[in-house]
Amino acid sequence: MRYQQVVDEAELLTALSDPAAAILSGGTDLLVKIRGGVAAPETLLDIGRIPTLSGIRESNGSIEIGAATTETEILASSIVQETLPVLTTALAGLGSIQIRNRGTLGGNLANASPAADSAIPLLLYDAELDLVGPNGPRTVPLDGFFLGPGKTALEPGDYIRTIRVPIPEPGWCPFYHKVGKRRALTIAIASVGALIRIEGDRIVGVRFAAGSVAPTPIRLHAVEERIRSNALTEEVVDEARRLAMESVSPIDDVRATADYRRCVVGDLVARALRLAP
């Protein structure tokens, strides 16, 4: 295995034309996979020193987060805390301090675990990814980026440059809950995030996303469409719970059974609605 400390994005693009090269960001996923024999790249392209890939800024009504920005840096950002509270809450529960000091947002998304903790808030906030590849730059919505466990819309030679999140207008009620065996260092059994807007007794806006209950992190569009513009009644809460349980396709694994995960998602959707007003 070879190691290359990449200086800038031009060098990265050229180096990525080698199909046996892999991007090394924080390394908290990739180095574990290499030691476990699950990944065997010939060249590691360390992007940790490329200045244009890290940092957080506000631009044209969006928060732009460089792909190689660490989870700790994002947690420390006051603009993220103020405008994207679900992102802050979700990242605070990712791994441990040691992991968050190294792990990056781009790494969490590119790794494409069904349990990726940053994906829930970013799906809720309608994030977009700026990708760069051999055919130039392009922007893709995060909803649609995940294709399956470990599979994404990244083509050979592509990298994630920036995660772009439109700043939501004020008035959304944030919700996030991750269910795991313990608080730290736990991969979610199931997690649900929500953004809900209530005016009077009416649900004027609603978004749900869930993790560890399908091959990828997902938005629960069917639930959203069914209850949007309805009055927030017990019947609507029950309907949302039922639809949420139907919209997911969890599996049995060492952490929990599929049935349990389905119940957790239903309960969390109901809880988010009850807490909203």
Place this chain on the structure above:
Amino acid sequence: MKVRLTVNGRPLEGEADAETRLLDFLREDLQLTGTKEGCGEGECGACTVLIDGQPVNSCLVLALQADGSDVLTIEGIADGDTLHPIQQAFVETGGVQCGFCTPGFIMAAYALLKATPNPTDEEIRSALEGNLCRCTGYERIVDAIRLAAGRMQGDA
């Protein structure tokens, strides 16, 4: 490839390849065996060192990734033969039993007390979320850090 680091205040240069973890470099090349390997995959925190003041798992960082940075290990915090107040407090409260996890806990605690000199118990517990101990039941570790925090404030 060449790697340049400042380790415990001392600038040095060594050789590392793409397989060499910072943990290996510290233990094998520098003979700084205070830093321990437990799980080797980020779960236990026994290998915790500080890079530029931040606690990281040295089993999940390549030596080459750390090139140019400032590394602090358990060997770098005592003042000659006088233990650091955190080390001394671990000894006194029984926060050390088999001792395997101890360097990692102390480095995590060191980073906590630099940033938050007077932490609540809740803050102490969450600063230790990345460290596992199979012996002490954690209470004595929390006691040690509370004791050290008090003494270190007294000194300031």
